[in-house]
Amino acid sequence: MEKKENYTVSIYTENNIGLLNRISAIFLKRHINIDTINSSPSELDQIYRFVIVVKVSEKDIKKIITQIEKQIEVIAAFFHTDQETIFQESALYKVKSKSLFEERHIQNIIKNSHAKIVTVSPEFFVIEKTGFREETEKLYKDLAPYGLLQFVRSGRISVTKEPLNITEILNEK
Amino acid sequence: MKISGSEAIIKCLLEENVDLIYGYPGGAIMPFYDSLYNFQDKINHVLVRHEQGATHAAQGYSRSSGKVGVVIATSGPGATNLVTGIADAQIDSTPMVCITGQVASNLLGSDAFQETDIIGITTPITKWNYQITKASEISTILSKAFYIARSGRPGPVLIDITKDAQFEMTEFLYKKHKKLRSYNPKPEISDNSITDACALINKAKKPFILFGQGVILANAEEEFKKLIEKTGIPSAWTILGLSALATDHPLNVGMLGMHGNYGPNVLTNECDLLIAVGMRFDDRVTGNLNYYAKQAKIIHLEIDPAEINKNVKVDVAVQGDLKNTLPKIIEKVEEKKYEKWLEKFRELNQIEYDKVIKDDLFPKKEKITMGEVIHQINIATKGNAIIVTDVGQHQMVACRYAKFNESKSNITSGGLGTMGFALPAAIGAKMGAPKREVIAVIGDGGFQMTIQELGTILQTGVPVKIVVLNNDFLGMVRQWQQLFFDKRYSSTEMVNPDFVAIANGYQIESERISKREDLKENIQKMIDSPNPFFMEVVVGKEDNVFPMIPTGESVSNMRLS
Ligand SMILES: Cc1ncc(C[n+]2csc(CCOP(=O)(O)OP(=O)(O)O)c2C)c(N)n1
Ligand SMILES: [Mg+2]
Numbered sequence: 001m002e003k004k005e006n007y008t009v010s011i012y013t014e015n016n017i018g019l020l021n022r023i024s025a026i027f028l029k030r031h032i033n034i035d036t037i038n039s040s041p042s043e044l045d046q047i048y049r050f051v052i053v054v055k056v057s058e059k060d061i062k063k064i065i066t067q068i069e070k071q072i073e074v075i076a077a078f079f080h081t082d083q084e085t086i087f088q089e090s091a092l093y094k095v096k097s098k099s100l101f102e103e104r105h106i107q108n109i110i111k112n113s114h115a116k117i118v119t120v121s122p123e124f125f126v127i128e129k130t131g132f133r134e135e136t137e138k139l140y141k142d143l144a145p146y147g148l149l150q151f152v153r154s155g156r157i158s159v160t161k162e163p164l165n166i167t168e169i170l171n172e173k
Numbered sequence: 174m175k176i177s178g179s180e181a182i183i184k185c186l187l188e189e190n191v192d193l194i195y196g197y198p199g200g201a202i203m204p205f206y207d208s209l210y211n212f213q214d215k216i217n218h219v220l221v222r223h224e225q226g227a228t229h230a231a232q233g234y235s236r237s238s239g240k241v242g243v244v245i246a247t248s249g250p251g252a253t254n255l256v257t258g259i260a261d262a263q264i265d266s267t268p269m270v271c272i273t274g275q276v277a278s279n280l281l282g283s284d285a286f287q288e289t290d291i292i293g294i295t296t297p298i299t300k301w302n303y304q305i306t307k308a309s310e311i312s313t314i315l316s317k318a319f320y321i322a323r324s325g326r327p328g329p330v331l332i333d334i335t336k337d338a339q340f341e342m343t344e345f346l347y348k349k350h351k352k353l354r355s356y357n358p359k360p361e362i363s364d365n366s367i368t369d370a371c372a373l374i375n376k377a378k379k380p381f382i383l384f385g386q387g388v389i390l391a392n393a394e395e396e397f398k399k400l401i402e403k404t405g406i407p408s409a410w411t412i413l414g415l416s417a418l419a420t421d422h423p424l425n426v427g428m429l430g431m432h433g434n435y436g437p438n439v440l441t442n443e444c445d446l447l448i449a450v451g452m453r454f455d456d457r458v459t460g461n462l463n464y465y466a467k468q469a470k471i472i473h474l475e476i477d478p479a480e481i482n483k484n485v486k487v488d489v490a491v492q493g494d495l496k497n498t499l500p501k502i503i504e505k506v507e508e509k510k511y512e513k514w515l516e517k518f519r520e521l522n523q524i525e526y527d528k529v530i531k532d533d534l535f536p537k538k539e540k541i542t543m544g545e546v547i548h549q550i551n552i553a554t555k556g557n558a559i560i561v562t563d564v565g566q567h568q569m570v571a572c573r574y575a576k577f578n579e580s581k582s583n584i585t586s587g588g589l590g591t592m593g594f595a596l597p598a599a600i601g602a603k604m605g606a607p608k609r610e611v612i613a614v615i616g617d618g619g620f621q622m623t624i625q626e627l628g629t630i631l632q633t634g635v636p637v638k639i640v641v642l643n644n645d646f647l648g649m650v651r652q653w654q655q656l657f658f659d660k661r662y663s664s665t666e667m668v669n670p671d672f673v674a675i676a677n678g679y680q681i682e683s684e685r686i687s688k689r690e691d692l693k694e695n696i697q698k699m700i701d702s703p704n705p706f707f708m709e710v711v712v713g714k715e716d717n718v719f720p721m722i723p724t725g726e727s728v729s730n731m732r733l734s
Contacts (some may be wrong), residue, residue: 018304021296025296072300073355
C-alpha cells in the first residue's frame with residue numbers, strides 16, 4: 001500500500017448547476033471518501049472555488065486532478081499537502097446559558113481557547129472558534145461534558161503558500 | 174421573427190449539418206416531433222424499436238462517417254434507455270449528442286409523470302450534459318453541445334429540454350461555438366516533448382508501436398502510415414485501432430491484448446522502446462501492469478492529459494492531436510529498417526499460426542468454426558467491408574481474422590463490451606457509409622439483446638448483412654467457466670428460437686447454414702444481395718478462443734491452448 005496523506009484540492013470552475021455532482025462523481029468512482037468540501041465564489045469574478053480535502057496517495061491525487069480538470073467547466077485544479085497550505089476550519093458551539101453561570105470552569109475554557117462569543121440569549125449562547133481541526137476538536141471535547149446543544153464545523157477553507165496561476169491559465173485559453 | 178423552442182432545436186440541427194437522427198417519441202418530446210413533421214425533407218428521422226438501439230445506431234453512424242451521431246428520446250423511460258449507449262460512447266470516445274424531453278419546468282423535482290433526473294444519472298457517463306428550461310437557451314447550448322462532442326477527445330453529450338421550453342417562442346440566432354474558456358481541446362504541443370521522443374526513437378534497437386482509435390479519431394491514418402514506413406517500426410493495434418492501418422501492411426504485426434496475437438503480446442516485454450499512439454493502455458491490452466514492458470522506455474502520444482501516466486508511467490508524453498504531433502515527429506526521425514526485430518514477430522506469429530490459426534481457418538473437425546466464417550467473408554469482400562461486431566467469442570474471432578484495407582471499417586464495443594451493440598450499430602454504420610458493404614457479426618446471445626431492431630431494418634430497408642454465429646451458448650462466459658470454473662456451466666446454455674423464422678417475419682431474406690460446403694456460396698449470395706440479408710451459421714458449441722492471456726497474468730504468459 002502506498003502512503004496516504006491529506007491533500008487539499010482547489011478547483012476553479014464556472015458557476016454551473018450540476019458541477020458539484022460531476023466533481024464528486026470522480027471521487028465516488030474511485031471509492032474515495034471526501035473528508036470536507038467547501039464551495040464559494042473565488043477572488044475572480046464569476047468564478048467559483050471548491051476546496052476539497054481527501055486522504056489518498058500521491059499517485060492517486062495526481063490522476064484525480066487530471067480527471068477533474070478534464071471536466072468541461074473546470075478551469076483548473078490543484079492539489080497541495082498540509083505543509084503547502086494555510087488552512088482553517090470554523091466551528092460553532094451552542095451551549096445552555098444556565099451552564100455558563102453555574103459552571104465557572106466553562107468561562108475559563110472559553111477564555112483559554114481564544115474562542116469568541118457570538119450570541120447570548122437567556123436560553124443559550126453560541127461560541128465561535130476558527131483554527132486547525134485539532135483546536136476546534138479540543139474545544140468540542142472540553143465543552144461536551146457541560147452539554148452541547150448543537151455543534152457544527154465548516155469544511156476546510158485554505159489558501160496556498162505558492163501563488164496559483166489561475167489568471168494566467170484563463171488568459172491562455 | 175419568433176419561432177418555437179422545438180423548431181429552434183431543428184434549426185440548430187440543420188446549422189450543424191445534421192440530416193439523420195435516431196429516435197423514439199413520447200410525451201415530453203412531442204413538441205419536437207410535431208415540429209419535425211415540417212422538416213421531413215431535410216432531416217431523416219429513423220424510428221428505432223428501443224432507445225438503446227438509437228444510441229448504438231448513432232454510434233455506428235459516427236464510427237463509419239466520422240460525424241456526430243444524434244439521438245432523440247422522451248423523458249423518464251425513454252431517457253433511461255439511453256444509458257447503456259451513452260456509457261459505451263463515453264468509454265469508446267464516440268461523438269454523440271442526445272436530446273431528451275423533460276417534464277415542464279414547473280414540475281421539476283415533483284416526481285411528475287415520467288420525470289427522471291437524467292442529468293444526475295448521466296453525469297458520470299457524459300463528456301458534458303445540461304438541462305434547458307428556457308427556449309432562449311436552446312441555440313447557445315446546442316451549439317456548445319456539438320462543439321464539445323466532436324472536439325478534443327470526442328464523447329457523448331446529453332441535453333435535457335423541458336416541455337415548456339420546447340413550446341416557448343424565442344428569437345433564433347445561431348453562432349457556432351469555437352472556444353470555451355474552461356476547455357482546451359487542442360493543447361499546445363511542446364517542442365521539447367517532440368525532441369525527446371525523437372531522440373528515443375532514433376536510438377532504439379527494438380522499438381515497438383501500439384496504436385489505437387486515436388489515429389482514426391484524429392484522421393491521422395496517412396500520417397501514421399508515413400511514420401511507421403519511415404522508421405520501419407513494427408506496429409500492433411488495440412481492437413479500436415483495428416483498420417487504422419491495413420491489416421496486410423508489412424509492418425502490421427497484429428492484435429494486442431487478451432485474445433490478440435502471440436508476437437505483439439510476448440514481444441511487448443522484449444522491446445526497448447514502446448511507442449503508444451492514440452491508445453490508453455486498457456487492462457485488456459496490458460494484462461498485469463506489474464509485469465508490463467518494465468524493460469522498455471515508453472513514449473505516449475495522446476490528446477487527453479488524463480490518460481497520460483494513468484495506467485503506465487511514461488518516459489516521454491507527447492500531448493496533442495495526432496494530426497499535428499505525428500508530422501512533427503516524422504520530420505525528426507531517421508529512416509530505418511528493423512528486419513531482424515520484425516522477423517521475431519513473424520516467428521512468434523508463425524508459432525501461433527501452426528498451433529491455433531490453421532485449425533481455426535481451415536478446420537478438420539465436422540462443425541463449422543467461427544474463424545472459417547470470417548475467413549470466407551474476407552474472401553468474398555476482399556477486405557473492403559465494414560464489419561460490425563457484438564461482444565463475445567465471435568467478436569474476438571472477427572477482430573483477430575477480419576481483413577481490412579480501409580480505415581473506419583471495424584466497429585465494435587470495446588471499452589464497455591456491450592452485448593446488443595452490433596445490430597443497431599450496423600444499421601447506423603450503413604447509413605453513415607451507404608456505399609460500403611456493412612456486415613454485422615453477432616452471437617446468438619447478443620443478437621437477442623437488440624433483436625427488435627430488425628423492425629428498423631424492415632421499415633427503412635437499410636441493406637445490412639447480418640451473420641449470427643450460433644453456438645447455443647453465451648460462448649465467452651462458457652469458455653471462462655470451462656477454463657477457470659471447473660466447467661460448471663452456470664446459466665450459459667441457451668435454448669434459442671428459430672432465428673431464420675424471426676428474420677422472415679421481418680421480411681428479411683435469410684439462410685441457415687450448418688454444413689461447411691454451403692458456407693462459401695451462401696456468403697457470396699449474401700454479399701451479392703442488394704437487400705438486407707440474414708444468415709445464421711451453426712458453429713461448434715464448445716469451441717474456445719485462443720491464444721489467451723488469463724486475467725492477472727503478464728502479456729508474456731499468453732496461452733496458446
Ligand atoms: C449487456 C451485457 N451483458 C453481459 C455481458 C457479459 N458477456 C460477455 S460475452 C457474453 C456471452 C456472449 O454470448 P453470445 O452473444 O452468444 O456470443 P459468443 O460468445 O457465444 O460468441 C456475455 C454474457 C456483456 N458483455 N454485456
Ligand atoms: Mg453464443
